[in-house]
Amino acid sequence: MKSHSTSKLTQSVHAGSVGDPQFGGVVTPIYPSAAYDYESEVLYPRYYNTPNQKAGVEKLVALENGEDGLLFSSGMAAIMTSIFAMMKAGDHILFQQDLYGGTHHAALHELARYGMEYSMVDVSDLKQFEKAIRKNTRVIYVETPSNPLLRITDLQGVAALAKKYNLVTIIDNTFASPVNQNPIDLGIHIVTHSGTKYIGGHSDICCGAVVSSKKLTAQIRQSAMHFGGSLDAYTCYLVERSLKTIVLRVQQQNENALAIAKFLEADSRISNVYYPGLKNHPGHAIAKRQMPGGFGGMLSFEIKSDPARFTKKLQYIKRAISLGGVESTITQPVKTSHAKLTAAERKAVGISDKLMRLSVGIESAEDLIQDISQAL
Numbered sequence: 519m520k521s522h523s524t525s526k527l528t529q530s531v532h533a534g535s536v537g538d539p540q541f542g543g544v545v546t547p548i549y550p551s552a553a554y555d556y557e558s559e560v561l562y563p564r565y566y567n568t569p570n571q572k573a574g575v576e577k578l579v580a581l582e583n584g585e586d587g588l589l590f591s592s593g594m595a596a597i598m599t600s601i602f603a604m605m606k607a608g609d610h611i612l613f614q615q616d617l618y619g620g621t622h623h624a625a626l627h628e629l630a631r632y633g634m635e636y637s638m639v640d641v642s643d644l645k646q647f648e649k650a651i652r653k654n655t656r657v658i659y660v661e662t663p664s665n666p667l668l669r670i671t672d673l674q675g676v677a678a679l680a681k682k683y684n685l686v687t688i689i690d691n692t693f694a695s696p697v698n699q700n701p702i703d704l705g706i707h708i709v710t711h712s713g714t715k716y717i718g719g720h721s722d723i724c725c726g727a728v729v730s731s732k733k734l735t736a737q738i739r740q741s742a743m744h745f746g747g748s749l750d751a752y753t754c755y756l757v758e759r760s761l762k763t764i765v766l767r768v769q770q771q772n773e774n775a776l777a778i779a780k781f782l783e784a785d786s787r788i789s790n791v792y793y794p795g796l797k798n799h800p801g802h803a804i805a806k807r808q809m810p811g812g813f814g815g816m817l818s819f820e821i822k823s824d825p826a827r828f829t830k831k832l833q834y835i836k837r838a839i840s841l842g843g844v845e846s847t848i849t850q851p852v853k854t855s856h857a858k859l860t861a862a863e864r865k866a867v868g869i870s871d872k873l874m875r876l877s878v879g880i881e882s883a884e885d886l887i888q889d890i891s892q893a894l
């Protein structure tokens with residue numbers, strides 16, 4: 519169903535749902551068929567056009583203010599398919615330096631083998647970033663807020679650069695979620711998500727998504743049909759179902775994260791807090807402009823005491839990788855996402871041994887603060 523409302527609350531519930539004309543049920547039925555009549559429209563899961571794939575992605579497209587999109591079997595499938603669809607041998611892709619570990623690793627190990635060039639450059643100074651654009655640059659790839667230090671990239675600045683040099687822009691919008699940040703409104707071309715995080719929201723599905731214009735989505739679909747990373751009907755159904763509550767979940771996560779960040783900032787047992795909602799965060803002014811929905815549920819901080827002891831004592835907050843679920847989870851980047859870096863490399867990117875990354879859930883902020891305080 520096309521939702522004409524511009525309210526994310528209404529869109530999250532109604533956009534995309536196909537209903538159940540046969541029995542009058544209020545939710546989209548699950549259509550598991552992998553074989554359809556070829557005399558009508560050709561439907562096939564790997565063509566990204568079956569009913570549950572379309573229902574799930576339409577809701578997301580509405581929330582991201584895009585024109586079309588695709589659901590994938592993981593965030594990495596969405597990201598790598600988008601990159602490969604836009605690039606060819608001899609092209610150069612300019613990444614911002616702060617990247618999700620999996621994307622960083624994939625760039626290092628895949629692109630050169632296909633004759634593609636890449637560089638990773640600090641995007642905090644756009645003039646320096648611009649200098650890294652080459653004659654053969656085709657794509658700019660950004661991620662904001664970044665993992666794990668929640669650095670903010672100026673999306674309008676990046677979109678202006680892309681326009682000047684006629685480049686395609688891709689963003690990983692996972693940390694912000696479509697509730698807080700809609701990059702297409704700011705001139706970014708292709709939005710990718712690890713749907714495993716806020717879109718799924720319950721730490722129980724693995725999926726990915728792309729939202730873009732009709733034209734670029736068609737181009738990505740062409741490659742996607744070859745690479746084969748489509749999402750099954752059951753998980754598509756769960757994506758659609760999960761998106762119905764994404765606005766409520768993320769609003770609560772925004773509020774909780776801000777309350778926790780303010781608590782940590784004022785606590786003498788903490789040495790640094792990284793949250794774009796705090797006034798002293800270097801990206802606060804830009805974040806305020808480009809994240810109208812809120813500053814998100816991710817934050818990180820450095821503690822003065824022993825991280826292993828701290829995480830062991832937490833009661834509600836679970837020690838676990840991944841993020842974006844209704845339950846709060848915590849990681850120590852030195853042991854997880856950045857374990858493969860040397861101490862010197864970690865220092866260069868600003869990740870200390872005492873850094874903790876918190877994915878704030880939808881529990882009561884008071885309980886979460888109490889939990890952190892007792893564990894400290």
Ligand SMILES: *Cc1c(COP(=O)(O)O)cnc(C)c1O
Binds near residue numbers: 711712714
């Ligand atoms: C998890 C994550 C990914 C990768 O997503 P998968 O669903 O694990 O493939 C990409 N980007 C960010 C920011 C992530 O957190």
